[in-house]
Structure formats: C-alpha cells, structure tokens
Amino acid sequence: MKKIAPLILLIILIIFPLVIQNAYYQHLMILVLMWVVIGSGWNVIAGYTGQVSFGDAAFFGTGAYTAGILAYHFHISAWWGMAFGGIMAMGVAFPFGWICFRLRGAYFALASLALNEVCRHIATVAEPLTQGMVGILIMPSFLSKIPYYYIALALAVLSVGFVQIVMHSKWGYYFLSIREDQDAAESLGINTHHYKMVSLNIAAFLTGMAGALFMNYMGFIDPSVVFSLHDISIMAILVGIVGGVGTIFGPVVGAFVMVAVHEFFRTGFFGLFKGLAALTGSDFLIVAAKYISQAHVLGFGILVVLVILLLPNGIVGDWKKIVDKLFPFKKKGVST
Amino acid sequence: MEVFLQTLVAGILKGGLYGLIGMGMSLIMGVMGIINLAHGQLMMVGMYITFLLSHYLGIDPYLSLFVSMPALFLLGVAIQKYTLNPLMEVDSILPENQVLMTVGIGMVLTEITRFIFSSDYKSVQTSYSNATFFLGEISFSIALVIAFFIAILFTLFMFWFLLKTDVGRSIRATAQDKDAALLMGVNSKRITIITFGLGSALVAAAGTLLMPIYYLFPDIGGPFTRKAFVITILGGLGSTVGAIFGGITLGLAEAFGATYIGMAYDDMIGLIIFILVLLFLPGGFKRLTKI
Numbered sequence: 001m002k003k004i005a006p007l008i009l010l011i012i013l014i015i016f017p018l019v020i021q022n023a024y025y026q027h028l029m030i031l032v033l034m035w036v037v038i039g040s041g042w043n044v045i046a047g048y049t050g051q052v053s054f055g056d057a058a059f060f061g062t063g064a065y066t067a068g069i070l071a072y073h074f075h076i077s078a079w080w081g082m083a084f085g086g087i088m089a090m091g092v093a094f095p096f097g098w099i100c101f102r103l104r105g106a107y108f109a110l111a112s113l114a115l116n117e118v119c120r121h122i123a124t125v126a127e128p129l130t131q132g133m134v135g136i137l138i139m140p141s142f143l144s145k146i147p148y149y150y151i152a153l154a155l156a157v158l159s160v161g162f163v164q165i166v167m168h169s170k171w172g173y174y175f176l177s178i179r180e181d182q183d184a185a186e187s188l189g190i191n192t193h194h195y196k197m198v199s200l201n202i203a204a205f206l207t208g209m210a211g212a213l214f215m216n217y218m219g220f221i222d223p224s225v226v227f228s229l230h231d232i233s234i235m236a237i238l239v240g241i242v243g244g245v246g247t248i249f250g251p252v253v254g255a256f257v258m259v260a261v262h263e264f265f266r267t268g269f270f271g272l273f274k275g276l277a278a279l280t281g282s283d284f285l286i287v288a289a290k291y292i293s294q295a296h297v298l299g300f301g302i303l304v305v306l307v308i309l310l311l312p313n314g315i316v317g318d319w320k321k322i323v324d325k326l327f328p329f330k331k332k333g334v335s336t
Numbered sequence: 337m338e339v340f341l342q343t344l345v346a347g348i349l350k351g352g353l354y355g356l357i358g359m360g361m362s363l364i365m366g367v368m369g370i371i372n373l374a375h376g377q378l379m380m381v382g383m384y385i386t387f388l389l390s391h392y393l394g395i396d397p398y399l400s401l402f403v404s405m406p407a408l409f410l411l412g413v414a415i416q417k418y419t420l421n422p423l424m425e426v427d428s429i430l431p432e433n434q435v436l437m438t439v440g441i442g443m444v445l446t447e448i449t450r451f452i453f454s455s456d457y458k459s460v461q462t463s464y465s466n467a468t469f470f471l472g473e474i475s476f477s478i479a480l481v482i483a484f485f486i487a488i489l490f491t492l493f494m495f496w497f498l499l500k501t502d503v504g505r506s507i508r509a510t511a512q513d514k515d516a517a518l519l520m521g522v523n524s525k526r527i528t529i530i531t532f533g534l535g536s537a538l539v540a541a542a543g544t545l546l547m548p549i550y551y552l553f554p555d556i557g558g559p560f561t562r563k564a565f566v567i568t569i570l571g572g573l574g575s576t577v578g579a580i581f582g583g584i585t586l587g588l589a590e591a592f593g594a595t596y597i598g599m600a601y602d603d604m605i606g607l608i609i610f611i612l613v614l615l616f617l618p619g620g621f622k623r624l625t626k627i
Binding site for chain 1: 344369370373419422423433435436437439440441442443444446447448451557562563569572601604607608609611614615
C-alpha cells in the first residue's frame with residue numbers, strides 16, 4: 001500500500017484536469033502544486049538540515065523577478081525564467097549562506113528574515129529594473145489553465161523525486177547529521193558549512209523555479225506579493241510544518257491542506273455564511289459573513305498557533321498520534 | 337555643520353527609545369534563548385491602549401504609562417504561560433517552534449487590532465506634540481526629549497532591578513545557565529513568565545512614549561520588530577547595556593541615513609547594519625565590553 005500510494009496519487013493528479021473542468025478548482029490545484037515545490041525546498045533546508053529559514057520569499061521573488069525581467073526588458077519568453085530563476089535564486093542563496101551559516105538556530109532564522117526584507121527593499125527601490133511598486137505585467141502564454149497545470153505537475157513531481165533521491169544519497173545523511181547534532185557531525189569530519197550551503201542552494205533552486213512558474217502563471221508580480229513575509233515565507237513554513245517536517249510527502253500533504261485552508265478562510269468558509277445569510281435573511285449572519293471574510297488573516301494566524309501547539313511534527317510526522325486520538329478503540333485492538 | 341548636529345541630536349533622542357525597545361527583546365532573548373518576533377506587535381498593542389485612553393478619556397499619553405505597562409505585562413505573562421511554555425514540553429524535530437509561535441502571535445495581535453480599529457491611521461494630538469525649543473541653532477522636539485529622559489529613567493530602574501533585587505538576580509542566573517539556576521532553587525518557569533511580562537511592559541512604555549509624535553496603524557508592529565532585532569544583534573544577544581548602545585547606534589544610523597542618503601532607504605539601513613555586524617563584529621557590542 002505504501003509503495004503504490006504515490007503512484008495512485010500521481011494518476012489521480014494526471015487525470016484531474018480532464019475530469020474537473022471548473023477553472024476555479026484547476027487554479028487551486030495549480031497553486032497546490034506550486035506550494036509542493038516550495039514546501040519541498042523548505043523541507044530540504046529546514047526539515048532535513050535543521051536550518052529554519054524565514055526567507056523563502058527571497059528565493060521565490062528572485063525567481064519570479066528573473067522570469068519577469070527576462071520577458072519585460074529582454075523580450076525573451078518568460079519560460080526561460082524557469083531555468084534562470086532557479087539559478088538566480090542560487091545566486092542570492094550563495095553569498096547569503098556564505099555569510100550567515102556561521103549563525104545557528106534562531107539567529108540563522110533571523111538572518112534569513114532580514115534577507116527577505118532586503119530583497120523586498122531592493123525590488124522596490126530598483127525601479128529601472130523592476131518597475132518598483134508598479135510591478136511587472138506580462139502576457140500569459142496560454143489561455144487555458146491545463147498547460148500550466150501539467151507544467152506545475154511536472155515540476156512538483158520532479159522536485160519531490162529530486163528530494164527523494166538527494167535524501168537517500170550521501171548528502172541526505174550528511175544533512176540529517178547536521179540537524180541532529182552539528183558539533184558531533186563536525187567532529188566526524190563532515191564539513192558542515194559546505195553541506196549546509198549545498199542544502200540551502202537546493203532549496204533556493206527549487207523555490208526560485210516555483211517563483212518563475214508563478215510569474216508565468218499569474219502574469220503579474222510586484223514586490224509586496226512575491227517578497228511577502230506572511231504570504232510566502234510563513235506559508236512555506238506552514239506547508240512544511242503542517243505536512244510533516246523532514247518527510248518526503250509532508251510538503252505534498254501540507255500544500256494541499258494549507259491551500260485549502262487559505263481558500264476556506266478567504267472565501268468565508270466557501271461562502272457558507274453568505275449562503276446561510278441569504279437563505280435565512282438574518283442580519284446577524286450577513287454581518288458575520290462580512291467580518292469573517294475580512295478576518296481571514298486572523299484565522300490564518302490562529303491556525304499557526306494551533307498547529308505548532310498540537311501538531312509540531314505535522315500530519316505525516318504525527319500520523320500515528322492523530323490516528324490514536326481519533327480512533328482510541330483501534331489502538332486497543334492493536335495492543336490486544 | 338548645523339545639519340550634522342541636528343541629525344546627531346535627533347538620532348540620539350530616537351535612539352533612547354530604541355534602546356527601550358531593544359532592552360525588552362534582549363531580556364527575553366537572554367532568559368529564553370528565543371527571539372520574540374511579536375515584539376513590535378506588543379508595542380502596537382501598547383500604543384493602541386494609549387490611543388484609546390487619550391481619545392475617549394482624554395488622559396495624557398505620559399499618564400497612560402501606568403495603564404499600558406501593567407496591561408502589557410499581563411498580556412506578556414499570558415502569552416508566555418499559555419502558548420510558549422507548553423511548547424517546551426512538546427516533542428518536535430525543530431527547536432525553532434517557539435520563534436515560529438511568536439510570529440503566529442504577532443499575526444493574531446495585528447489582525448485582531450485591524451478587526452477592531454480598521455487599518456486607518458490614528459494619532460494622538462497633544463499641546464506639546466509639535467512643540468520645540470532651541471539650543472543655539474538646534475531644535476529639540478519637547479516630546480522626544482521627555483521620552484528620552486523617561487526612557488533613561490526606565491533603563492536605570494531596570495539596572496537596579498536586575499542587579500539588586502531577588503527576582504532580578506534570578507533572571508540573570510537563568511539567563512546565564514538555566515540548569516544551574518534550576519539546581520540553585522530558581523523556579524525557571526516562573527522567571528521566564530516574569531521576564532516575558534517585563535519585556536512586554538518595557539516595549540509598551542516605548543510605544544506609549546512614541547505616541548505623541550508618531551502615528552499608529554495595525555501594521556506598525558512589523559518594522560519595529562525588525563528594528564528590535566537589529567538592536568539586539570547590534571548590542572549583543574541578551575545584553576542590557578548593549579541594547580542601549582545598540583539602540584542609540586541604530587537611531588544615529590537611521591537619522592544620518594535619512595539626512596544624507598534618502599528617506600527611501602530608512603528601513604534598509606538597519607538591515608545593512610545587521611549584516612555588517614554579523615560579518616565584522618559577531619556578538620555585537622557585548623564582545624567589546626565583556627560585561
């Protein structure tokens with residue numbers, strides 16, 4: 001079962017857009033696949049190597065801006081950004097890691113947060129190149145969502161597969177040893193600085209590619225969207241944590257759950273309250289619906305707090321705990 | 337020359353307030369070893385309390401220190417007791433859970449405030465908000481000068497508190513070595529709760545003192561959280577003296593940056609300092625003084 005589950009999932013994902021023609025659900029699935037890529041990237045540096053990064057948006061935004069600038073200034077197809085975006089993101093990650101990997105734990109997290117802010121400022125101030133707050137607008141290549149869907153799917157499958165291969169190679173074991181005990185790893189002769197750099201660059205490359213995909217798909221970016229701390233960096237952490245820190249399929253589950261939850265809050269429980277208000281005509285529900293759709297970031301924040309308190313290792317990581325909590329009788333059956 | 341002196345004065349006065357912000361963060365940092373990324377948001381709550389008192393009851397912002405500080409102390413105690421301390425017992429792969437939790441708390445605080453007050457800009461107008469006096473050619477904002485001296489007063493009080501009282505000594509002991517402190521009979525859990533409360537109260541004081549000269553909106557917390565951590569890194573992690581010098585340095589850097597480089601780079605200057613400190617002076621001012 002465990003072996004074929006990913007295969008079944010893949011088949012479902014391949015036939016999904018052929019069965020479900022609704023553009024809104026296709027849009028959501030493209031976002032899910034994009035978050036799978038970002039979450040996998042975050043998982044490599046934070047989940048496996050233990051260097052929690054708050055600055056994923058820096059790589060994401062660099063990738064997106066690379067694609068955007070290529071299309072806008074050089075009139076090259078923005079799809080080239082898929083390749084160059086990842087490389088440019090590595091170009092940001094390399095000096096950053098070189099300087100900041102002398103920091104550990106929370107201090108590294110802070111430094112990455114600073115990187116995020118610096119990148120946003122640069123994108124805002126460097127108007128000749130990035131158009132500043134005006135943003136970059138490009139023409140989409142396809143009218144239908146289906147080509148984007150399959151490109152996103154391919155990228156997601158490749159990145160999950162890539163992480164799987166890396167984590168079962170020698171590098172992967174080095175990463176894990178750094179997470180568990182950096183000093184012990186060092187004393188065993190592992191060049192921790194070097195392997196942390198490798199890990200960060202893998203993460204940056206994947207995230208940068210996702211950023212380029214975002215640019216191609218959305219057709220519009222500005223600094224406050226792609227370098228957003230809450231919408232990108234924190235969301236990436238949530239995808240990683242909700243799904244399961246340090247598990248291959250954690251980001252897949254996490255991306256699915258988080259995009260669903262995000263949409264759930266944004267649309268006011270999928271328009272449940274609005275529908276109810278229209279049905280019953282009660283004033284209270286109309287007001288409630290208005291407030292709930294306003295408060296979606298609040299719901300998001302509360303979710304962060306709850307997830308960290310109750311599910312610190314994510315759905316995949318704490319799966320056993322969830323099953324035990326939900327089906328206490330089942331546990332009894334196993335033990336007897 | 338006058339421009340230079342004027343900038344110097346403005347930077348030092350602002351730096352005193354930054355020192356107060358950084359000191360709260362530094363205390364929390366030293367005792368718990370985590371960075372409180374909700375620090376600016378706590379300050380924002382303190383500022384809204386001041387705004388409410390002055391808007392509806394007509395209480396002078398400086399008097400509302402007596403309300404905003406205890407209120408934020410309680411809020412800080414509640415946050416530490418019910419959200420951060422339980423995390424210590426949770427078994428997880430990543431040790432940065434507490435930092436992430438403070439981010440979540442910051443988001444919740446910001447959004448609740450936006451919910452109640454909407455995103456509009458608010459400000460408190462007092463008779464001395466725009467008043468200035470002159471020493472030679474250099475103008476001093478009266479509100480800033482008062483704020484600076486109150487900030488110095490608080491700093492001195494904190495020194496006395498940390499050096500001379502039992503609780504203060506326990507806080508320093510916990511910061512130095514948690515396990516050893518525990519063995520010496522310090523209730524380290526209680527100390528973390530008190531410390532978070534104190535840190536919140538200090539940053540609330542800074543917010544209240546800023547109120548007569550600043551404007552207020554729910555997203556104000558983020559920039560101040562960033563300033564606070566730049567100050568903390570600059571001063572040396574967990575160092576109270578360092579926080580004051582860090583605050584004044586940041587204040588000066590921002591003032592000179594705004595005068596000689598341009599206002600658009602205001603936020604970036606702090607971050608550049610942050611990276612420079614990491615590169616050339618890891619450990620901050622604390623390393624120079626060995627205090």
